[in-house]
Amino acid sequence: MRQVDVELRNVVKAFPTRHESGQLVAVDNVSLEIYRGEFFALLGPSGCGKTTTLRMIAGFEDATSGEILIRGQAVQNVPPFHRPVNTVFQDYALFPHMTVLENVMFGLEMEGVSKKEARKRAQEALEMVRLHQAEDRRPRQLSGGQQQRVALARALVKKPAVLLLDEPLGALDLKLRKALQYELAALQETLGITFIYVTHDQEEAMTMADRIAVMNAGRVLQVGTPEEIYETPATEFVADFIGETNFLRGDILEVNNPFAQVCLDETLTIKAAFNDQALTSGSRVTVAIRPEKVNLFSATGPVKYADGTNESPEEHRELLLRDPDINLVRGRVLRANYIGTDTRYVVSIGQNQQLVARVQNYGLRSDTTFHIDQEVYIFWDAEHSRVLTE
Amino acid sequence: MARTLSPSRITTETIHYDANRIRRDMAVRKIGKIGLLLNPIFTYFFLWAPILLLVIFSFNDSRSVSTWRGFTLRWYNNIFNDIVGTEARFSTGLMLNALGNSLFVGIIATIIATIIGTAVALSLARGNYPGKRFVDSLLYLPVVIPEITQGVSLLIFFNVLFDFMSTVTGQRAQFGFGTIIIAHVAFNISYVAIVVRARLADMNPRLEEAARDLGANEWQTFWRITFPLILPGVISGALLAFTLSLDDFVITFFTSGVGTTTLPVFVYGLLKLSVTPEINAISTLILVVSTVLIGISMLIQGRNATRL
Ligand SMILES: Nc1ncnc2c1ncn2[C@@H]1O[C@H](COP(=O)(O)OP(=O)(O)O)[C@@H](O)[C@H]1O
Ligand SMILES: [Mg+2]
Numbered sequence: 005m006r007q008v009d010v011e012l013r014n015v016v017k018a019f020p021t022r023h024e025s026g027q028l029v030a031v032d033n034v035s036l037e038i039y040r041g042e043f044f045a046l047l048g049p050s051g052c053g054k055t056t057t058l059r060m061i062a063g064f065e066d067a068t069s070g071e072i073l074i075r076g077q078a079v080q081n082v083p084p085f086h087r088p089v090n091t092v093f094q095d096y097a098l099f100p101h102m103t104v105l106e107n108v109m110f111g112l113e114m115e116g117v118s119k120k121e122a123r124k125r126a127q128e129a130l131e132m133v134r135l136h137q138a139e140d141r142r143p144r145q146l147s148g149g150q151q152q153r154v155a156l157a158r159a160l161v162k163k164p165a166v167l168l169l170d171e172p173l174g175a176l177d178l179k180l181r182k183a184l185q186y187e188l189a190a191l192q193e194t195l196g197i198t199f200i201y202v203t204h205d206q207e208e209a210m211t212m213a214d215r216i217a218v219m220n221a222g223r224v225l226q227v228g229t230p231e232e233i234y235e236t237p238a239t240e241f242v243a244d245f246i247g248e249t250n251f252l253r254g255d256i257l258e259v260n261n262p263f264a265q266v267c268l269d270e271t272l273t274i275k276a277a278f279n280d281q282a283l284t285s286g287s288r289v290t291v292a293i294r295p296e297k298v299n300l301f302s303a304t305g306p307v308k309y310a311d312g313t314n315e316s317p318e319e320h321r322e323l324l325l326r327d328p329d330i331n332l333v334r335g336r337v338l339r340a341n342y343i344g345t346d347t348r349y350v351v352s353i354g355q356n357q358q359l360v361a362r363v364q365n366y367g368l369r370s371d372t373t374f375h376i377d378q379e380v381y382i383f384w385d386a387e388h389s390r391v392l393t394e
Numbered sequence: 395m396a397r398t399l400s401p402s403r404i405t406t407e408t409i410h411y412d413a414n415r416i417r418r419d420m421a422v423r424k425i426g427k428i429g430l431l432l433n434p435i436f437t438y439f440f441l442w443a444p445i446l447l448l449v450i451f452s453f454n455d456s457r458s459v460s461t462w463r464g465f466t467l468r469w470y471n472n473i474f475n476d477i478v479g480t481e482a483r484f485s486t487g488l489m490l491n492a493l494g495n496s497l498f499v500g501i502i503a504t505i506i507a508t509i510i511g512t513a514v515a516l517s518l519a520r521g522n523y524p525g526k527r528f529v530d531s532l533l534y535l536p537v538v539i540p541e542i543t544q545g546v547s548l549l550i551f552f553n554v555l556f557d558f559m560s561t562v563t564g565q566r567a568q569f570g571f572g573t574i575i576i577a578h579v580a581f582n583i584s585y586v587a588i589v590v591r592a593r594l595a596d597m598n599p600r601l602e603e604a605a606r607d608l609g610a611n612e613w614q615t616f617w618r619i620t621f622p623l624i625l626p627g628v629i630s631g632a633l634l635a636f637t638l639s640l641d642d643f644v645i646t647f648f649t650s651g652v653g654t655t656t657l658p659v660f661v662y663g664l665l666k667l668s669v670t671p672e673i674n675a676i677s678t679l680i681l682v683v684s685t686v687l688i689g690i691s692m693l694i695q696g697r698n699a700t701r702l
Contacts, residue, residue: 062603062607063606064603064606064607083606083611084603084606084607085606085607085608085609085610085611089607090607090608091603091604091607093600093603093604095598095600097598097600097601097603097604098604099601099604099605099619100601100623101622101623110605110608110610110618111608111609114608114609114610114614115609158608159607159608162608162609
């Protein structure tokens with residue numbers, strides 16, 4: 005059992021609104037366990053309550069109800085300056101009237117560390133973020149990326165148990181953001197400090213985090229590793245927010261283990277994996293399929309193999325259908341967009357359904373590229389179509 | 395005009411300029427431009443012309459305040475050397491005494507108003523209590539209500555207060571420095587609070603949170619972060635208060651007593667006899683000092699506005 009550094013138990017935060025009766029529930033019954041030493045991301049669209057959650061952990065907001073524990077201690081009445089957490093603010097909040105070094109020394113001075121010792125440790129922290137040459141400058145003389153690193157040094161010099169980061173790379177341009185993502189992740193690994201990292205950028209969360217909590221409208225929808233979140237999204241929102249997904253509506257015909265038969269329309273029934281054990285036939289559901297899990301081959305031309313042998317589409321189809329856990333449907337290409345690493349096809353299937361497929365580009369081989377109106381077969385592993393619960 | 399992409403319809407006819415209309419529009423535009431130029435000229439003329447006249451005639455080599463007879467520094471020389479023609483009421487000693495009174499009142503009132511005004515601004519910007527909006531709107535009252543109203547109301551207020559005190563203690567308090575200073579503090583608090591609050595509104599509230607996050611308590615946060623950042627606002631608020639205090643006539647007139655004549659009240663006393671070039675000279679000096687103080691105050695506000 006891993007040690008829990010931060011725990012939220014049914015935390016609710018409601019802000020009063022201008023109208024006397026109304027209130028805005030920014031955080032709605034959130035429970036989380038964040039383990040010691042992990043890189044934990046809070047991911048969700050803007051306004052979903054990420055910052056508010058972080059501010060309650062830091063102590064800038066009081067929870068309306070529920071409990072927050074840091075290293076097992078309830079912190080309800082502990083002011084921010086007594087909590088073993090430090091924050092890297094979204095806009096950095098560097099003190100404009102102090103030099104870079106004074107900014108980093110500030111937190112140590114507040115602890116009562118002697119000026120000399122504080123200076124030494126602040127310089128070490130600045131060296132860690134490679135900014136020691138800028139120690140006498142004022143924050144406004146630094147670039148955005150440099151300011152970000154000062155904010156990081158200022159928080160880390162306090163050696164907090166938990167570091168809270170609120171979209172720390174949000175204001176930077178793409179290239180710098182990418183570079184700093186790896187730098188931050190590497191730093192977290194060497195220091196072993198628990199990071200709680202707020203972001204609305206799913207790619208950022210996927211690259212950096214050990215575990216992700218996906219939030220929407222104040223609620224946590226799913227907590228898991230990037231792989232779990234991506235491969236087995238719990239809700240339609242999660243599937244949609246993280247990467248591109250096809251959503252197909254249908255009715256459950258039959259529930260067999262491990263797959264359910266889902267009828268999309270009279271001509272189209274597919275097999276899909278499911279989590280919800282209470283699933284019954286007849287219920288209306290949504291099935292999610294990732295575009296890159298879907299494969300295409302021409303329904304009119306031969307399928308070529310690397311060794312030079314050919315196979316007719318019908319032969320290939322028969323071969324594939326020997327696997328009972330495969331979905332194979334016929335369709336027609338409606339649109340094709342070349343986007344570098346792969347090509348994105350929109351294919352019509354069944355009576356009136358559309359499916360997006362992404363096919364990796366292996367050069368411009370004719371049997372992996374398809375043109376508009378081409379008849380194709382589309383197939384995928386049944387476990388890659390997932391019944392979502394909502 | 396037909397909006398069509400059919401090539402056959404695109405002919406030179408479709409682009410037709412109405413020369414008369416263009417001429418008319420250009421004329422309107424020219425008038426508009428002249429109007430825009432005249433507007434500030436008139437505004438500044440009425441604002442500054444009387445003041446400019448005053449300054450010019452303080453250097454006029456004649457007792458006349460309407461005809462120019464050449465440049466002189468005589469009147470400035472006179473007011474500092476006790477030589478004032480026939481006006482027996484004037485003496486440099488009295489004037490310097492009035493100036494001393496003005497400075498004394500100004501400094502004390504400014505210190506008190508700055509401390510209270512800053513506290514009010516902090517409470518309005520950071521506090522969260524019922525009635526905050528009401529206090530907030532009251533802040534602008536001394537700025538908008540006429541000075542004469544303030545002066546009369548203070549006069550009545552002090553009289554009522556002194557009556558009450560005399561029935562309690564048997565001793566009657568007098569109008570003097572105490573009443574002037576209280577009156578000046580009363581109107582200056584608003585000005586200081588308004589300037590400091592503008593400064594606080596510009597300040598990123600995350601800075602104070604960052605300080606607390608880094609281990610500073612409320613007291614440390616105020617002195618290490620908030621105060622240094624609002625200091626330019628406090629200083630410019632204080633300079634504004636000092637200037638207003640030095641310049642104030644109406645309210646001071648109603649609340650002063652024997653022996654507490656300030657410079658503007660002194661000048662008014664001289665005016666009762668006649669308008670002399672010496673008055674022009676004194677007024678010009680007051681104007682210069684006020685302008686310099688306000689200038690410094692605005693400079694401090696402006697230079698630091700971009701720093702937060
Ligand atoms: N101090 C506040 N007063 C009122 N409403 C607030 C306050 N702070 C945040 N909110 C509201 O709470 C919701 C969540 O905000 P926030 O936590 O900042 O979202 P996120 O960081 O995910 O973008 C938003 O609708 C926001 O308007
Ligand atoms: Mg936010």
